[in-house]
Amino acid sequence: MILVDDALRIVLENAPRLPAEEVALAEALGRVLAADVASDVALPPFDRSAMDGYALRVEDLATVPALLEVVGQVRAGEMPRGAVGQGQAIQIMTGAPVPAGATAVQPVEMTRSLEGGRRVEIVARVAAGANIAPCGSEVSQGQLVLTRGTMVTPAVMAVLAAIGGARVSVGRRPRVKVLVTGDELVEVTERPLGGQIRNSNGCALMAQARLAGAQVETLGVAPDDLERIAAGVERGLDADVLLVSGGVSEGLYDLVEPALERFGVELLFTKVAIKPGAPLVFGRRGGALVFGLPGNPVSAQVTFDLFVRAALLAMQGASTVSRPRVEAEITATVKNRSGRRAHSPARVMWEAGRLLAHPLRSLGSADMVAHARANALLVMEADRLQAEAGERLPAILLADLLSS
Ligand code: AMP
Numbered sequence: 001m002i003l004v005d006d007a008l009r010i011v012l013e014n015a016p017r018l019p020a021e022e023v024a025l026a027e028a029l030g031r032v033l034a035a036d037v038a039s040d041v042a043l044p045p046f047d048r049s050a051m052d053g054y055a056l057r058v059e060d061l062a063t064v065p066a067l068l069e070v071v072g073q074v075r076a077g078e079m080p081r082g083a084v085g086q087g088q089a090i091q092i093m094t095g096a097p098v099p100a101g102a103t104a105v106q107p108v109e110m111t112r113s114l115e116g117g118r119r120v121e122i123v124a125r126v127a128a129g130a131n132i133a134p135c136g137s138e139v140s141q142g143q144l145v146l147t148r149g150t151m152v153t154p155a156v157m158a159v160l161a162a163i164g165g166a167r168v169s170v171g172r173r174p175r176v177k178v179l180v181t182g183d184e185l186v187e188v189t190e191r192p193l194g195g196q197i198r199n200s201n202g203c204a205l206m207a208q209a210r211l212a213g214a215q216v217e218t219l220g221v222a223p224d225d226l227e228r229i230a231a232g233v234e235r236g237l238d239a240d241v242l243l244v245s246g247g248v249s250e251g252l253y254d255l256v257e258p259a260l261e262r263f264g265v266e267l268l269f270t271k272v273a274i275k276p277g278a279p280l281v282f283g284r285r286g287g288a289l290v291f292g293l294p295g296n297p298v299s300a301q302v303t304f305d306l307f308v309r310a311a312l313l314a315m316q317g318a319s320t321v322s323r324p325r326v327e328a329e330i331t332a333t334v335k336n337r338s339g340r341r342a343h344s345p346a347r348v349m350w351e352a353g354r355l356l357a358h359p360l361r362s363l364g365s366a367d368m369v370a371h372a373r374a375n376a377l378l379v380m381e382a383d384r385l386q387a388e389a390g391e392r393l394p395a396i397l398l399a400d401l402l403s404s
């Protein structure tokens with residue numbers, strides 16, 4: 001039995017970095033930048049007005065209200081046709097280049113247009129430089145703006161669009177194959193009969209892999225038969241990552257390990273000091289990683305999140321591979337009698353200025369409903385038997401914070 005941190009280290013040490021590929025910007029969401037990206041322009045590319053108003057010289061506002069002559073107009077997308085001289089102003093729109101001579105923009109709310117727009121009364125002073133974003137103040141031309149390892153979010157896509165990143169170099173998507181094992185499993189379209197249950201892990205694991213950027217293929221369900229499992233494993237070993245669900249604990253019909261060994265998969269660990277999910281198996285054959293995930297639904301999903309997701313992100317070159325962690329005040333007792341690092345479902349939310357974690361009642365590693373209601377996992381170390389309401393515990397965020 002190895003510790004969670006050691007297991008994660010072994011997984012990451014063995015996760016090969018996949019080659020980069022180029023994709024169109026629109027396809028880059030959720031991918032990981034494989035190279036630093038520099039801007040081909042300055043931002044803003046010119047001294048830009050931040051307001052609709054009047055470009056003027058602050059020297060002309062020694063006494064206010066001041067009356068200025070309006071000598072032109074500049075709209076976003078065009079260049080100013082003239083300069084602002086003494087006693088003059090040019091009407092300007094947000095996003096338009098500030099004309100030469102102007103030292104500030106006074107917002108239209110602080111002005112009164114007179115004589116059909118030929119003059120303007122400026123009712124208040126404005127500081128030099130106000131409402132002007134100088135050329136290059138956000139980004140200079142050639143500046144490295146985004147670093148490799150960055151996950152492409154909508155905000156990153158906006159930056160890429162602004163700096164000319166029409167094609168983006170990203171880590172290749174890992175190819176993941178999912179093999180589900182279990183005599184008891186039927187498909188979602190079927191009604192389970194005596195002793196049967198529906199295969200829920202297949203669907204959850206494929207979805208989790210997809211959200212971690214993988215291209216996913218199913219190998220279907222194999223019964224608990226060594227030959228059938230072995231046949232599935234053989235078909236899965238050409239993937240970057242083979243996920244096998246179930247069949248890794250101590251039962252008579254837990255046959256995944258021998259099936260993996262038959263094909264020369266080197267098992268790097270077969271038990272982790274974690275709850276849920278202790279029977280987690282990890283191995284590799286060449287560049288292919290193999291995870292044998294415990295069949296209990298919460299165990300499968302939690303070990304995926306902590307280990308498989310990290311591996312998939314690392315393979316794509318991500319610099320952050322773990323979920324965000326916060327510390328939250330628990331609102332009820334949380335126990336850990338497992339002797340392993342425990343993860344229990346909770347709803348974490350801001351309430352009255354405090355980050356609170358409401359522990360969810362869970363029947364354990366099969367209680368997928370409690371897990372689905374959680375947005376976080378409360379972490380209790382192996383030697384911590386109990387934490388009381390009011391104490392703080394680390395929480396791994398699985399989803400957005402809730403608000404009360
Ligand atoms: P195993 O890891 O194969 O010993 O399975 C542990 C528990 O998880 C058993 O109660 C199984 O019925 C259940 N289980 C295994 N595979 C799945 C699956 N694909 N979907 C839902 N439950 C499963």
Ligand code: MG
Pocket residue numbers: 181182183224246247295
């Ligand atoms: Mg089983």
